[in-house]
Amino acid sequence: MKKYRRILEKKRSSLNSDQTNIEIQANLETNIEILKDLFKDCSDVVFRPFFAGKLKACILFVDGFIDTAAIEVSGIKQILNEVKEKEISAEVLMEQIISLSAVEETSKLDEVVTNVLKGNTLLLIDKAKKALIFDEKGGQRRGVGEPETESAVRGPREGFTEILRVNTALIRHRIRSNRLKIISRDIGEETNTGLAILYVEGLASPELVEEVLNRIDRIKIDGVLDSGYIEEFIEDSPWSLFPQIQNTERPDTVAANLLEGRIAIIVDGTPFVLIAPATFWQFMQASSDYYNRFHISIFLRLLRIILMFFALELPSIYVAITTYHQEMIPTTLLFSIAASREAIPFPGFVEALIMEISFEALREAGVRLPQIVGQAVSILGALVIGQAAVEAGIVSAPMVIVVSITGIASFTMPRYNMAISIRLLRFPLMVLAGMFGLFGIVLGTLVILTHLCKMRSFGIPYFWPLAPMNPQSLKDIFIRVPWWAMDQRPDQTVKEDTARQTDHLKPSPKLGEEGSPT
Structure with a gap:
């Protein structure tokens, strides 16, 4: 007994030890004692010994992980009803008596521990050097529901769970x-x-x-x-x-x-x-693009790309034009902006920085608060703080409008991880605009585009199919052509079976009139 404890202690201290394949012993009490030592102070691990005629056995599971009703009906009760006075082996139990759908066997104690912690149920049998594994996971888990971060007007409502x-x-x-x-x-x-x-x-x-x-x-x-x-x-x-x-x-x-x-x-x-x-363009595509008719999808996708440009560069352009390039603004609009900025004590860059940081803080607060309260805080906070800042002469009204349009534009991006990257890049572009004007914006944009063209994802060019150019694959980038025209899979990921569909699938009212199938 002490020998097995020493081996198990070495196993726990060194996962790469050669002694991890410890065999299950023929004595049930020895196995239970070893496992109780391993699961010491684990109050959620349940040992349930029972007798069925001459058969001594023990059920081992983690409370809350399993479907106890299935184990009782198809496991323990079947054994108690079928096994009377005769002795029976683990193989006969698994093949002839237990009716659970997923039953396996193991002869290793470390596999017993691993399976118990994964949520499986273990059946240890006296005089058997094997344990039966029942895969009957249960407990309180979240069911399949609608995805919260990728809602769609049209399309399936199922979302992944934690299982x-x-x-x-x-x-x-x-x-x-x-x-x-x-x-x-x-x-x-x-x-x-x-x-x-x-x-x-x-x-x-x-x-x-x-x-x-x-x-x-x-x-x-x-x-x-x-x-x-x-x-x-x-x-x-x-x-x-x-x-x-x-x-x-x-x-x-x-x-x-x-x-x-x-x-x-x-x-x-x-x-x-x-x-x-x-690729970069995957993050600009929504699932509903492929469920709506292609005319709607083209409009929404082009709008999304334009708004991505606004989310990245609109505050920088405003700072550059109002600071260095006033001659580019129409005279009437220039007088209006100058009048609104007359009492503002800060330069355009500082003004934009204050508003952008305030907007990001409100957005983060809205995420952390409960859903109903968070929406009210983010919307009302932006309105109240923006109005108060204008009345106090800290920021100008045009700047509030620019930041609001930028925030709305960032919300239109389908993927949160790409949207937050664009939001972060907005700040260095604002710094370049405050230092060098439009030249700084062009320089920063060229650096970003060069970086995108150099990147790869598992060997695939990140900016493909624009860099390198692939005209065939442009059917699903800025626009989404009809399904009957998307006949090929992307050749960067699929090398052999590139045909997505058969030829001549374009619908026509003439089909059926000349003997063609309808």
Whole structure:
């Protein structure tokens, strides 16, 4: 007994020890004593010994992790009813008596510990050197609901949850093909967080799949609590402000990207799924772009791109023009701006900085407060503070209008991580505008564009298909052509099966009149 305790203590102190594969003992009391020692001061771990005729056994689980009703009905009660006076083996229990859908067996004590902490139920049997694993997870969990960060007027209402297998099922429900592959990993020495890598065989290149697996396998960390941990470990340019991996709460978005040869990474415990590789233009696309008719999608997408430019450069342009280039302003408008700024004690740059920081502070306060109160604080706070600042002569009315338009423009971006990057870049551009005028804005914009053109995401150019130019793939960048015209998958991610659909799918009223199928 002391020998096993010493081995287990060494195992816990050194995860890379050669003694991790400790066998389950034939004596039930010995196994229970060893496991109770391992789970010392873990009050949520339940040991439930019971007798069924001559059979001695023990159920082991974490309270709150399992579906106790299923275990009782299909597990314990079946054993008690079927096993009378005869002795029975673990194999016979698993194959002939227990009717639970997911039952496995193990002979390793470390696998027993791992499975219990993952939410599985363990059945230890006296005189058997194996334990049965019941995968009947349950407890109080959030159900599938509408995504909160990516709402859409038209489209599916399902969003990911914090349960890994629920999320993989949502993807499998949309891609019902045996080519959809799911590779499992456990990340985190202490948390043992489950992780799934999804891809469609034949669409995702083997080199990309291997690269993603290599980057994930080299992660050695004590714990992973969200997909954001994984994102920072596997991105190409960690010092860049721009996100290089897309995250989403929508299963339909993940399914669409898998069909374009990309890879999805699902982390247990978070509803945000990672998609790689990602390009800049993916962050400007909303899921509803593909569900509305293409005329509406083209208008909204062009509007979104124009507003992205406003969110990035409008305050800088205002500062540059009012400070250095007044001759560019029409005379009537110039007189109006000059009159509103007559009593303002600060230069344009300081004025813009005050308003932008105040607006960002109100936005952050609105996020941290309860939802109903937060919306009221952010909206009323902006109105009240803006009006008070104008009346007090701290900022001018045109500056309040510029900052308001900038804030509204930043809210139109579909992806939060790209929107916050644009908001951060706004400040260095304002500094350049205050120092050098329009020349500074042009210089800063060229630096940003050069950086975007140099970046890559898992080997894919970040600014593709503009840099390098690919006219075929421009069908889904600034505009969204009709579905019957998007006949090819992106050639940067799909190398072989590039055809998305058959030819001649454009609808026509003549179909059916000349013997063609309707």
